[in-house]
Amino acid sequence: MEQHRLDAFQVIADPSRRQMLYLLSKDSLTINSLADNFDMSRPAVSKHIKVLYNAGFISIQDIGRERHCILKQEGFNELHKWLEYFDAFWGSKLKNLEALLNERTNKK
Amino acid sequence: MEQHRLDAFQVIADPSRRQMLYLLSKDSLTINSLADNFDMSRPAVSKHIKVLYNAGFISIQDIGRERHCILKQEGFNELHKWLEYFDAFWGSKLKNLEALLNERTNKK
DNA sequence: AATTTGCGTAACTCAGAAGTTACATATACA
DNA sequence: TGTATATGTAACTTCTGAGTTACGCAAATT
Incomplete structure (x- = not known):
């Protein structure tokens, strides 16, 4: 396939x-009951579910x-890690200072 | 356009x-210096930059x-909020209990 | 046993994102 | 002033994700 x-x-x-993830955060649902919430055919929903599952x-x-x-939490992990990297970037005062220095000196 | x-x-x-965001977290770069890091034409990089900027x-x-x-932090905010919603979902022991209950009762 | 229900899959169409090349423009440099 | 540099944009092609319909199958219902 x-x-x-x-x-x-x-x-x-x-x-x-x-939206499907949001709905599933409220309650677990079957394919059909999920599909009721969308303006698309059931097979289309079925495909999305497959993607989410995989x-x-x-x-x-x-x-x-x-x-x-x-x-399921697993799928969110990669996203979480990714955002955490940039959170660390913003959070660090050292980084901010570094950025400031770069702005002032890095103009060859 | x-x-x-x-x-x-x-x-x-x-x-x-x-990858561009990652590189920019290390140092601010010009379009060309960014493009050096990719196997694509400079106009392609230029377009991506426009997308990131917008x-x-x-x-x-x-x-x-x-x-x-x-x-720039702004773009990350929406993603942050989105993930935080699900973090709250996972984090809450109450939610977990609720999910457990749903699993046990919601099988009409 | 026949029918209905819940779902997956194959085959197809369509839109748009992502890449390309060619060209235009503005700034820096000789 | 003429040329090189840094970039944006237009026009085009290609690929694929997202949708559709049609069909098949297994479980439930009658």
Whole structure:
């Protein structure tokens, strides 16, 4: 089948997928009950779910013919690390001083 | 000209742009000095810079014919807020309990 | 057993992001 | 003044993510 192996950053780039994660933060939902919240076909939602699953943003529990989607922390880790790097950058007074010095001296 | 008005999530979905932000966290750079770090044409880099600028990830200081790109916090804010929401979700023991309860009861 | 329900997948279309080359412009330098 | 440098932009091509419809299958229902 198609690739559908997007990294965490690409996964959250889609507004629909962010909305799905939000909805799942309120309650775990099946594919169909998720699809009720969107203006797209169920297969489209199904694909998004696959993307979210493959990237570790959700786990899926099969109950009979239903697939219950549950939010999963794993997918968020990479994003968290990435943002933390820049948080550290902003947070550090040393960095700020460094930047200031660069601004003043780095104009060859 | 073209739109190039991507939101913060779309902005960081591109690996090249993330790399640019990383490089700019080390030092402020001109368009050309940035382009030296990539296997793409300078106009391509120029476009990415425009995207980063429009989304508030960098500020630009014109010095003569050079454009110095400087990391800017603003663009990160939306991402930060977004992640914080889910951090709160994971962090809250109450939420975890709630999720546990949902798992046990929500199987109509 | 037949039908309905919940879902996945294949095949396709479409839009737009990301790259290219070619060109224009403004500043610095000789 | 003429040339090199640093950059932006227009026009174009290419690729792929995101949507669709049509279909298949297994579990539930009757």
